[in-house]
Amino acid sequence: MFPMTRMRRLRRNKTMRRMVRETELNVSDFVQPLFVRPGTGIRKPIVSMPGQSQFSVDTLVEECKALEGLGIPAVILFGIPKIKDALGSQAYADDAIVCQAVEAIKKACPELCVITDVCMCEYTDHGHCGAIEPNRDGNPDVNNDKTLELLVKEALAHAQAGADMVAPSDMMDGRIGEIRLALDEAEMSDVPIMAYSAKFSSAFYGPFRDAAESPPSFGDRRSYQMDPANLNEAMREIELDIEEGADIVMVKPALPYLDVIRWCADNFDLPIAAYNVSGEYAMIKAAGANGWMDEKKAAMESLLSIKRAGAKMILTYWAKDAAKWLGEG
Numbered sequence: 001m002f003p004m005t006r007m008r009r010l011r012r013n014k015t016m017r018r019m020v021r022e023t024e025l026n027v028s029d030f031v032q033p034l035f036v037r038p039g040t041g042i043r044k045p046i047v048s049m050p051g052q053s054q055f056s057v058d059t060l061v062e063e064c065k066a067l068e069g070l071g072i073p074a075v076i077l078f079g080i081p082k083i084k085d086a087l088g089s090q091a092y093a094d095d096a097i098v099c100q101a102v103e104a105i106k107k108a109c110p111e112l113c114v115i116t117d118v119c120m121c122e123y124t125d126h127g128h129c130g131a132i133e134p135n136r137d138g139n140p141d142v143n144n145d146k147t148l149e150l151l152v153k154e155a156l157a158h159a160q161a162g163a164d165m166v167a168p169s170d171m172m173d174g175r176i177g178e179i180r181l182a183l184d185e186a187e188m189s190d191v192p193i194m195a196y197s198a199k200f201s202s203a204f205y206g207p208f209r210d211a212a213e214s215p216p217s218f219g220d221r222r223s224y225q226m227d228p229a230n231l232n233e234a235m236r237e238i239e240l241d242i243e244e245g246a247d248i249v250m251v252k253p254a255l256p257y258l259d260v261i262r263w264c265a266d267n268f269d270l271p272i273a274a275y276n277v278s279g280e281y282a283m284i285k286a287a288g289a290n291g292w293m294d295e296k297k298a299a300m301e302s303l304l305s306i307k308r309a310g311a312k313m314i315l316t317y318w319a320k321d322a323a324k325w326l327g328e329g
Helices: 007-011 014-019 057-069 097-108 144-161 175-185 203-212 232-244 255-267 278-289 295-309 319-327
Strands: 030-036 043-045 053-055 074-079 113-118 132-134 140-142 165-168 194-199 248-252 272-276 313-316
Touching: 007 014, 030 057, 030 097, 030 319, 053 057, 057 097, 057 319, 074 097, 097 113, 097 144, 113 144, 144 165, 144 175, 165 175, 175 232, 194 232, 194 255, 203 278, 232 248, 232 255, 248 255, 255 272, 255 295, 272 295, 278 295, 295 313, 295 319, 313 319
Parallel strands: 030 053, 030 074, 030 313, 074 113, 113 165, 165 194, 194 248, 248 272, 272 313
Antiparallel strands: 043 053, 132 140
């Protein structure tokens, strides 16, 4: 006897498959990460991330106009300062490169949502995400509470420059509550916070260190980024950030942590973001360049899997290409 239920019946042709498709990618799902540095006329290719560049403010504005023209709703900015110091003072200076970029983008593209990464690693001369002091063992480590003061300064500077949303990525305890309080006291209670809530200490960040010029000069970031083995800890981190006032919570990276994204989507009723990080991008780029896989198909399948897992927003270096591919049908 042949089966009465034949699952293949609804896969017979392209139209029927499209009619019963459960998950759809849309251009409005994407956020494009961008790197801005001092200077003019700069589009400096990032070698480990083919197709991505560091921009000066003027060329960044041109790129944002192109992204907006494709229907991409948002960008997230990472700054590369002219000078780095122990406390990352260029993150919150009056002339901070990200603040310059925010002002220029909002003037040229007022409807584009401009998100800013709030962290110290791009701005410190040691490459860590906060203020360094000796720990109980006498070894240098990031001082959590002193770092909160710096992060508040940075978030306020970005918001005052016109950022539509701030996104703390440092993984310091209590930073969402401190930033929320500071924004509210500064009469900027309408500025939302997208928290990097479940940010894992991952091998997939490698190319980002080149892009943001922020490798740590000693040690690593395991004392403040999460152990990849821990799901329950991720849920506690997310719950705490929500209690402290986060409007959106993020899982980073995306592809190795689809189970975390799914768990978040099933258990929390606020928007879930996922960061399709530099290493995820670079490995498919490399495989595509070597003819080992079809880059477009692999990239779109990856993005689809992130959305299917439950992400409402996908930060991805493929945003521009994916928007074009979706436009081509």
